[in-house]
Amino acid sequence: MKATRRAALAAPALLFAPRAARAAFPERPVRIVVPFAAGTSSDLQARMIGERMAASLGQPVVVESRAGAGGTLGADAVAKSAADGHMLLLGSNGPLTNAPVLQARLAYDPARDFAAVAMISRSPLTLTVRADSPWRSVADVLAAARAEPGRIAIGSSGQGSATHFLIEQVMAATGVRFTHVPYRGSSVSVPDVIAGNIPLVMAEISTVLPTWQGGQTRILAMSSAGRMPIAPQVPTLIESGVDLTGGSWAGLVGAAGTPAPVLATLAAAVRAGLANPAYRERQAQLGAEIVAEREQTPEGFAAWLERERASIRATAERAGIRPE
Numbered sequence: 001m002k003a004t005r006r007a008a009l010a011a012p013a014l015l016f017a018p019r020a021a022r023a024a025f026p027e028r029p030v031r032i033v034v035p036f037a038a039g040t041s042s043d044l045q046a047r048m049i050g051e052r053m054a055a056s057l058g059q060p061v062v063v064e065s066r067a068g069a070g071g072t073l074g075a076d077a078v079a080k081s082a083a084d085g086h087m088l089l090l091g092s093n094g095p096l097t098n099a100p101v102l103q104a105r106l107a108y109d110p111a112r113d114f115a116a117v118a119m120i121s122r123s124p125l126t127l128t129v130r131a132d133s134p135w136r137s138v139a140d141v142l143a144a145a146r147a148e149p150g151r152i153a154i155g156s157s158g159q160g161s162a163t164h165f166l167i168e169q170v171m172a173a174t175g176v177r178f179t180h181v182p183y184r185g186s187s188v189s190v191p192d193v194i195a196g197n198i199p200l201v202m203a204e205i206s207t208v209l210p211t212w213q214g215g216q217t218r219i220l221a222m223s224s225a226g227r228m229p230i231a232p233q234v235p236t237l238i239e240s241g242v243d244l245t246g247g248s249w250a251g252l253v254g255a256a257g258t259p260a261p262v263l264a265t266l267a268a269a270v271r272a273g274l275a276n277p278a279y280r281e282r283q284a285q286l287g288a289e290i291v292a293e294r295e296q297t298p299e300g301f302a303a304w305l306e307r308e309r310a311s312i313r314a315t316a317e318r319a320g321i322r323p324e
Contacts, residue, residue, distance in 0.1 A: 025085055025262050029060040032252070034090045035074025038065045041123075041206055041286075045250040046090040048282065049120050052273025057265070063090075071095035072106065079113035083257035085266055088117065091253045093162045097308050101316040102160040104323035111309065115258040116302035118270040119251035119295040121288040124224035125166050126208045127237070128201050128217050130193050138221050138240035141200065145176035154178040155189035155201040160321065163202040165312060166223060166246045168319040170202075173242055193217060204248055205287035223247050230287050249291075251301055263298045271296045 030053070032046045043065060050061035066074035075095035081087040089095070096110045108114075127138060135141050145152050156163040159182040167180055181198060183189035186207035193201045194216050209230070211217040221237045222228060223246045237244050252270065254263065273279055274290055283290060294300035315321075 025265055026057055026059045028086060029062050030057060031062050031064050031087045032090050033074045033078050034063060034065050035067060035071035035095055037067045042090050042092055042250060045120055048279060049270060049273050052276055052279055053269040056269035056272045070099065072099055076107040079108040079255060081255050083255040085254050085258050085262035088252045088254050091251050093248055096305065097312045098160050101313055101321060102323055113256050114253040115256050115263055116298050116305060117252040117254060117263055118267045118297060119249060119291045119301045119304065121283055122247055122249040122291055123288045124205055124222040124247040125163055125202055126205050126222050127220045128193060128203055128208050129199060129220060130196060131216055131218050133218060138242060142174055142176055145178060149177045150179055152178050152200060153181050153198050155181045155183050155192060155198045157186040157189060157203065158182050158184060162248045165315050167202050168315050169244055170242055172318050173244055209287055224289060228287060229284055267298055
C-alpha cells in the first residue's frame, strides 16, 4: 500500500519533469555543426573528435557543414536550437570571439546564447618569411620595422582573423608599426611570400608547415606557449622577446540552457577522446596543441572564452577596428 502511494505521488513529478531529466542522454545521434565548408581544418577537427565522442556516448556523432557569413550562420542555428545537447557547434575564433567586434548586427550573442562544453585544440600561428629572407629572427624584423615605421608589409589570412588580431597584438606589445595586408586565407598569403610579393606573413601552422619542410619558407617564431614537437628548432614569440601566445582554436558549445549533467556527459566524452594516444598523435602531426585539462571542462572553457573575448575587444579598440 505504501509503495503504491509513493508511486502515485511521484507520477505527477515525473510527468512534468524536463525531458532531459527523464531520459538518458543522448537519446539519439548528436550533431556537430561546422560553420565552415567541408574539408576545412574546422571540419577535420569536428570529425576527429566526433569519432572519439561516439565511442563514449553510445550514439553516432554526425558532422554537418553549415557555412556562410564568416561562420555566423551555423553558429546562429545552434544558438536557436533545442537546449538538450543533441546539436553542438564546432566553435572557433570567428563566430565566438571575433564576430562581435566585426559585425554590428550579429544575430546571436556569443556570451549569452551558448553553453560551453569543452575546448578541443589550439593551433599556434607562425611569423614566416621566404627562405632566403635576410631576416633570420623576430629581433631582425622588429629592428627593421623600427628603422622604417609602417614600411614593412605583413600579410594575414583576412581582416578580423586570428592572424590579424595577433599582428595587432604584436604591434601593441613591441611599439612597432607594420602595414597590414589582409588576404583571403593563408593559402593565398603564404604563396605570395614565396613569390616575393610580400616580405612577411602571420599564418596558420597547418598552411606553413609543408612550405617550411620543403625549404620554401623560414618560420621565425610560433605563438605557442612552448616549442612544438613537430618543429622543435623553431622558437616561440615569448622566447623571441614578445610576451604573447595565441592562435586558432576549436571547441564545442551547445545552446544556452543545456542542463549541466548533459554538458558534463559531453565534456567527459571529449576528454576521453583527447586522451586517446592515436588522437593525440594525429593532432601533433597537424601542429595542434592538446589544451589544458581545465579547458576541457564546461566551467574552464567558459572562463577561457570570457577572457578571450575581453582580450579581443581590447585589441580591436587599440587598433581602431569597428563593427560594420
